[in-house]
Amino acid sequence: MANTKTVAIDKSQDFKIGLVYLAIDILVSVAAQLLLKRGMMELGEFEFSGGVSYLLSMINPMIIGGLILYACGTVGWLLCLTKLDLSFAYPAGTMQYLFIFLGAWMWFDENISLLRIAGLVVICIGVVVLALDMKKS
Amino acid sequence: MNPHIYLIISIVMVAASQFLFKRGVGILAEMPEKENKGIVDYVKMVFQPHIFFGLALNGFAAVSWLLALSHLELSYVFPYLSLNYILIPIGAYFLFKEELSAKKFIGIAIICCGIFLIALS
Numbered sequence: 001m002a003n004t005k006t007v008a009i010d011k012s013q014d015f016k017i018g019l020v021y022l023a024i025d026i027l028v029s030v031a032a033q034l035l036l037k038r039g040m041m042e043l044g045e046f047e048f049s050g051g052v053s054y055l056l057s058m059i060n061p062m063i064i065g066g067l068i069l070y071a072c073g074t075v076g077w078l079l080c081l082t083k084l085d086l087s088f089a090y091p092a093g094t095m096q097y098l099f100i101f102l103g104a105w106m107w108f109d110e111n112i113s114l115l116r117i118a119g120l121v122v123i124c125i126g127v128v129v130l131a132l133d134m135k136k137s
Numbered sequence: 138m139n140p141h142i143y144l145i146i147s148i149v150m151v152a153a154s155q156f157l158f159k160r161g162v163g164i165l166a167e168m169p170e171k172e173n174k175g176i177v178d179y180v181k182m183v184f185q186p187h188i189f190f191g192l193a194l195n196g197f198a199a200v201s202w203l204l205a206l207s208h209l210e211l212s213y214v215f216p217y218l219s220l221n222y223i224l225i226p227i228g229a230y231f232l233f234k235e236e237l238s239a240k241k242f243i244g245i246a247i248i249c250c251g252i253f254l255i256a257l258s
Binding site: 033034036037039040043044045046047048055058063067070074077078081082087090091094096097100101103104105108110111112113115116118119120121122123124125126127128129130131132133 | 138143158159162166188192195199200201202203204206207208210211212213215216219221222225226235238240241243244245246247248249250251252253254255256257258
């Protein structure tokens, strides 16, 4: 009995640490996307072609900052996976969508139509349904 | 080129990298745990083959994502990332023998509808 209890406490501690990693991952990743979009807006439309000089021409401070944050987000995600199930972490990550929409609307004046919001709501419902099933495991 | 191709390539690469990370972290977890982890141990973690290739794939995915971002709105592109919620459970079923229940199928179907609405927007 005592042993079972210790395991339970360990698990809940892991879960809390995992949530902190997840929160960091979400905030950093949203900031990264907003920076990357801002950076690409300054560059205009790009097509794929190989070559180092081509890749270098993409680089500007926004893109560099965005990529660094993107990398930090990936590290946060890796840490998160050591504490949380993929099946929990992924649904919880949908918070990102809300912040992305808000940011894109506030800073980029994007056309956030009712249809797009409806799509997002439907996606979130789907992810919650996925998560309901995953909680058991 | 249709910018949606950049988008799909990026998302498939990200999904593949998630499987590599999961496998890599699993392999690391099986190794004997050290009391005090130094910087060397974390560097070794990055060079664990699965994690390393996962990171490399993420790099390629980032470039492809930037190309998609240069043509499409962020609020249009970003919801497509939820394709991962479809690719991950299906991949986890085949690779890690994770359960793929009826409820998961319903969730996946609902997400597909949501992505369809985004595609129309």
